[in-house]
Amino acid sequence: MSNRVSESEQIVMEVLWQESPLSSQEVVERLAAQDWNEKTVKTFLNRMVKKGVIGYETQGRKYLYSPNIKREDFIEEESNGFLDKVFKGNVKELLATFVQNKQLSKQELNYLKELLDKEQN
Amino acid sequence: MSNRVSESEQIVMEVLWQESPLSSQEVVERLAAQDWNEKTVKTFLNRMVKKGVIGYETQGRKYLYSPNIKREDFIEEESNGFLDKVFKGNVKELLATFVQNKQLSKQELNYLKELLDKEQN
DNA sequence: TTTTAAAGATTACACCTGTAATCATTAAAA
DNA sequence: TTTTAATGATTACAGGTGTAATCTTTAAAA
Structure with missing residues (x-):
C-alpha cells in the first residue's frame, strides 16, 4: 500500500497539495522554477503513482494527478519519525x-x- | 569532507556518542541487542571512516573508533533540515x-x- | 494525409543504503 | 611450529533515489 515518500518526491507532493488535480504539464511548470527537468518530473509522477502516493483521473489522453495522502497525515508521520530518530521520542x-x-x-x-x-x- | 550520516549510521553514531573510543568488537556488542550482525557493524564502521564521520586510533592491530561530529551539531543540522523540509522553515x-x-x-x-x-x- | 509534437511508458545508469560474505593478515592457541 | 581465530579490507548484491534519454502512441498541425 502507501509506500514511503522520498525527499524529492515530497517536493512534488507539495505542488499537488497546493493545488490539484494538475496535469503533468502543470506540475512541470510549477517545478521549472526549481530547476526540475521535465523528464525528471514525469519520472517522479510515474513512480509516485506506482507507489500509490498519488493517483490520477484521465482527461482525454492526459492524466490529472492528485495526492493520495493528506498533508497533515504526512507531516504527522514525518514528525513522529524525526522525533524518534533524533530525539528518541523525547x-x-x-x-x-x-x-x-x-x-x-x-x-x-x-x-x-x-x-x-x-x-x- | 563531512558527508551525510544515514539513518542506520546514526544508530552507530549514537553508540559512539554514548561512549568512545570503542573497538569494533565493543560496538558490535552494544548493537547485538538491536540485532545487528557483526559483519554489518564492521561494514558500517568502515564506511563511516571513509565518509569521515568517525575516526580511529590504532591499538595494536585493532582500531578504536570515535565520532568526528559532535552530537549537538548533528542534532542541530538534522533539526534544521527537518524544519525546512517539512515545515518550510516555519x-x-x-x-x-x-x-x-x-x-x-x-x-x-x-x-x-x-x-x-x-x-x- | 503525412509530419510533428506531446503524453505517458520504458529503459538507463550511477550513487547510496542495508545487509552480509569472503579475503588477507597476523596474533594467539595448540 | 602449525592451526585457528580475530581484525580490518574488499567484494557482493538488491532495492531505492536522482536524473534523464529513448520509445510508443496518438492527436494536432501542415
Missing part, C-alpha cells in the same frame, strides 16, 4: 532545542504560550 | 504541531513555559 527535548536555537518573535512566543495554556486542560 | 508551525499532537505532562508544559519566558529577553 518531545520536551525536541521543543526545547527548537525554542532555544531559533529566534522567535514576541508574537510567536506569546502565541506559543497561549497554546501551552490551552493544553493545560 | 518554527512556529513546527512547535505548534508537536505541542498539539503530543500529550505533555503538566511538568513539561510548565518547563516549556519557563523556557519561553527566558526567551522573552
